[in-house]
Amino acid sequence: MPSQRTILGIGLAILLLIGAASIGLDLKSRSDTVAVDHALEVLKKISDMRPLLRSAESAARGFAVSGDPDFVREHSEASAAFQAAFEDLTGAVTTPVEIQLLDETRALVARQIAISSELIRLQAAGDRAGIAALMARPEGRTVTEAIVTNLQKVTAEERRLLTTRRAASETSWRILLAIDLAGVALILVLATVLTRSTSRSSRELQDSLTATRATNEALEAAVAERTEHLVKAHEELRHSTEVLQSTFHSMAEAVFVIDTRGRVLLSNAAAEKTLRYVPNKTVEQLRSLSTVFQADGFTPLPLRDMPATRALRGEEFDATEIVLRPKNGSPPVHLVVSGRPLRDASRAISGAALV
Secondary structure: OOOHHHHHHHHHHHHHHHHHHHHHHHHHHHHHHHHHHHHHHHHHHHHHHHHHHHHHHHHHHHHHHHOOOHHHHHHHHHHHHHHHHHHHHHHHOOOHHHHHHHHHHHHHHHHHHHHHHHHHHHHHOOOHHHHHHHHHOOHHHHHHHHHHHHHHHHHHHHHHHHHHHHHHHHHHHHHHHHHHHHHHHHHHHHHHHHHHHOOOOHHHHHHHHHHHHHHHHHHHHHHHHHHHHHHHHHHHHHHHHHHHHHHHHHOOOOOEEEEOOOEEEEEOHHHHHHOOOOOOOEHHHHHOOEEEEOOOOOOEOOHHHOHHHHHHOOOOEEEEEEEEEEOOOOOOEEEEEEEEEEEOOOOOEEEEEEO
């Protein structure tokens, strides 16, 4: 049977190994947390950019249709804000794939702003033929779709990085927990061996009890330290969850999640501000506040072509332009809506998401 000195040496070595592993994994966990926060920040920047692009384009079209000078100011502000946000996003991304995508998008952004600016110039000059010709050309929509596609690719890359970093963080946490449990088990085994080895004499028993108390104190300290790490890891996970919730509610894009009866299950602040949505209202009640037109602002939109109706019917669509004219006389609202049906485990439609 090994001596007490040998057992204590082994126990000390185990504690040192647990401490070293805990420190290393804790540093890695901090690094993963920073990376996750950065990915969430980049995703928020992309989310904030999309409505600015749509706003600039819609403002140009609105001026071309109505001649309202307020649309010129809105176009100028949205274009400047989008360019500033684009440069901010360019400085935030880190991977070669994202950098290349944004370099390709830079020229598309410049072209899109030039097209919308030309539309405003033609309206200011009263050139209706030029406006009709420019709006008939597919270039503007093609450029916008290319910009949105590239931003979606950057979003997908960031989400991939976010998933990878979260998986790495969870793996580190599991390894840390396994090391702690294994260390505790080994220390308990050593404590048992140490206790049995002292049964031969009273002096050895006394020495064994002293060593056991020391080992138990070290074990309690180790368990307390590991508990602190676990509590901290739980707090970091809670923080990440709060960041995700905050990101959803602070998104500049309006988001609705509805069930098959048109009841709104989930909405963010942008939806309540943009569409004057009041909680507990249904889509039908919200729709009754305004008259809905197609993108030209004059052709009524049939009920079967409403975004919510289409999504609940099972259609998936992106960037559908509609115009809302509030019945209370407020200025018209130009919207670009995307929709997806939501399905349950049996693939039956259980609701829809509108952005």
